[in-house]
Amino acid sequence: LFAGRVEFLKSAPALKHLPDPDVPEIAFAGRSNVGKSSLLNALTGRKSIARTSVTPGRTQELNYFEVGEPTRLRLVDMPGYGFAKAPPKVVEQWRRLVRDYLRGRVVLKRTLLLIDSRHGVKPVDADMMQMLDEAGVGYRVVLTKADKIKASELEAVTAETIAAARKRTAAYPEVIVTSSEKKMGIEELRAAVLQDSLI
Numbered sequence: 001l002f003a004g005r006v007e008f009l010k011s012a013p014a015l016k017h018l019p020d021p022d023v024p025e026i027a028f029a030g031r032s033n034v035g036k037s038s039l040l041n042a043l044t045g046r047k048s049i050a051r052t053s054v055t056p057g058r059t060q061e062l063n064y065f066e067v068g069e070p071t072r073l074r075l076v077d078m079p080g081y082g083f084a085k086a087p088p089k090v091v092e093q094w095r096r097l098v099r100d101y102l103r104g105r106v107v108l109k110r111t112l113l114l115i116d117s118r119h120g121v122k123p124v125d126a127d128m129m130q131m132l133d134e135a136g137v138g139y140r141v142v143l144t145k146a147d148k149i150k151a152s153e154l155e156a157v158t159a160e161t162i163a164a165a166r167k168r169t170a171a172y173p174e175v176i177v178t179s180s181e182k183k184m185g186i187e188e189l190r191a192a193v194l195q196d197s198l199i
């Protein structure tokens with residue numbers, strides 16, 4: 001499916017800009033700089049369909065990508081969080097947009113929560129997990145940048161991340177380990193996205 005049509009659709013700065021809820025959606029969430037754009041590019045096999053924002057933490061938009069012809073699913077790139085220098089007003093704006101989207105979007109099938117392998121689950125990630133739990137949105141945890149750490153460290157952070165996910169009601173019990181750089185875990189991720197879009 002990803003070998004076919006993949007196109008940027010629109011940026012939605014508010015819920016009224018969302019496309020009609022007529023196609024399944026899979027959302028991608030994570031801290032700024034977690035590697036979300038790189039992973040979306042690797043997933044879709046495109047070089048730069050998703051672009052890193054120039055000023056991290058500033059883009060408060062849901063970026064939509066369409067997959068398939070006719071459209072079979074939409075990928076939703078959620079604004080990154082945890083940007084240290086973000087003013088409280090920006091954080092509050094982010095919270096409202098993300099929370100309202102998660103709570104109200106009937107076609108949202110699953111969220112992929114990206115966690116940097118080097119850092120593991122941080123308090124801001126736990127907050128995101130809680131928002132997903134509260135919204136009743138099922139999610140999978142995806143470790144990114146797995147090429148950046150040693151195999152032994154990766155094993156430890158994977159185990160810790162699985163343990164953190166298992167404490168949560170809406171979390172899928174397994175984690176997908178990826179590296180956009182080394183194209184690791186990308187097929188597994190594609191399979192998960194396709195499977196989730198059909199639920």
Ligand code: GDP
Nearest residue numbers: 032033034035036037038052145148179180181
């Ligand atoms: P975003 O802010 O979450 O969209 O993150 P980006 O995709 O822009 O990635 C942030 C930085 O991490 C960039 O410098 C990327 O080159 C780097 N990066 C992303 N994915 C990987 C990966 O799998 N391996 C390595 N080594 N670096 C990565």
